[in-house]
Amino acid sequence: MTTRRRGVRVLVVHALLWSYAAVAFGPLLLVAIGSFRTNADILRQPVGLPESLTLDNYLRAWETASISTYFANSLLVTVGAVALCVAVSATAAYALSRWRFRGRALLAAFFLSGLMIPAKLGLLPVFYMYLSMGLIDTRPGLMLLYAASGVPFSIFVIMGFMRGLPTGLEEAARLDGANEGRLFVSIALPLMRPALAVVTVFQFAPTWNDFFYPLVLLRSDAKYTVPVGLTRFFGEFATDRATLFAGLVIALVPLALVFALATKQIIAGLTAGMSR
Template sequence: MKRFFGHLILWAYAVVALAPLVVMVLDSLRPNTDVLADPLGLPKTLDLASYATAWTEASFSTYVRNSVFVTVGAVALDVLVSLPAAYVLGRQRFRGRGVLIAYFLAGLMLPVRLGILPIFYLLGSIGLVDSRLGLVLVYAASGVPFSIFILSAFFRGLPVELEEAARIDGAGEFRIFARVLTPLVKPAIATVVVFRFVPLWNDFFFPLVLLRTTDRYTLPVGLTQFFGEFQTNWSALFAGLVIATVPLVVLFLLATRQIVEGLTAGMGR
């Protein structure tokens, strides 16, 4: 009986959480006149005109391209930097290791937004204000402490025998890292990718402060322009929101298994 009520509560929560998304998708497939007349109605026919309006007239193609470049670039650079650092901190024993771990953990305690003025002046001094590359570097650097924290925990949990067997076979340190241990932490990498991708894709603060040119805006900032220009076209607004949401849904669907494996494995460490 307890299990039944538990499932009932979870299904009720899922319905409440998904209802706005379903309404958003359905209204994006209806003409604006139908949406204004009956906001909760069902589409009579599938009308994709609103998606064409959002993609072309509202420059969503540019915003999506910028968001993909910034988010994918930042996450890739974050993982590329964090993986070797996490391997060293998780598997090696050396003087000062505890200090380095504490240093990276301190990055989790300090919100990066508190440093917006130094970040702005630093990027300005090297000509990276109003640059997508500057935004990539800021995002990648801000995610390194979290990524190292997650990845190093997984590296520590791997059996020492794997490393010893590889050394007996003549493998060097880099080969042990790249060919033996890194494939075993794929669930952790997937967890880091998802948990970093989502907030970066949705971030509004740094693009608003660091970007000046409309053609370089990411989706969250571009949406504010979109809302002002198409505030009476609800169908196009919903289409724009669907376009902004689809990559996150696809990412979760593709990485769900790896995320679950990563989180459950992390609980055992």
């Protein structure tokens, strides 16, 4: 009887999960299918399969609608911001979790206090600071802002992961004469790979999808990122739904690739604390 009840519970849980997946991914699937259909076919029958597969919609969105420019800007800003954030956070988290020095707890609290302050509340001082430094309407300025905004969360995740790792390998390497730089590169970085994957994905997605900062800090259409560029795209191609769907799919491709490639590392990083 107990086994039967467990089986029923498993079936109910699976049914609920598949129902949620259908609701969550159903619209995305319709958009992906619609990107291969003609606009006349979509207007005549909104839901349906393409009569023949064609990439004309993607070529039109990529070239005519300037999605290529927005995509390149977003890729440059997002990859640069995430790389800078992960590099700074990994080194800081390693020092705070492994080194013993006066003021270490205060410094860690200072970094983690950034989690309690919404970054958008400081936009006005950042705007005037950027204005005086000539960073308004520049992609490096946007990159630095995203990187700094993600440092507190990234340090929090990597520190928690590092504190759960044994120090035996590092102590053995010290006995062999390895300096701190060699310890960090050869021992710490490979061990913290799951945490770095978690931080990368959790910083990549909001940075790629952010609409607020590019709207405020950028002025040139040639420097717009995908979220801001899509607003102009929606206005110009409101009646051309096939091209609109193709542009949305192009904007979603990097996120899908990042999640697909980092899934195993994300699960390892999120469950590392529970497995100990």
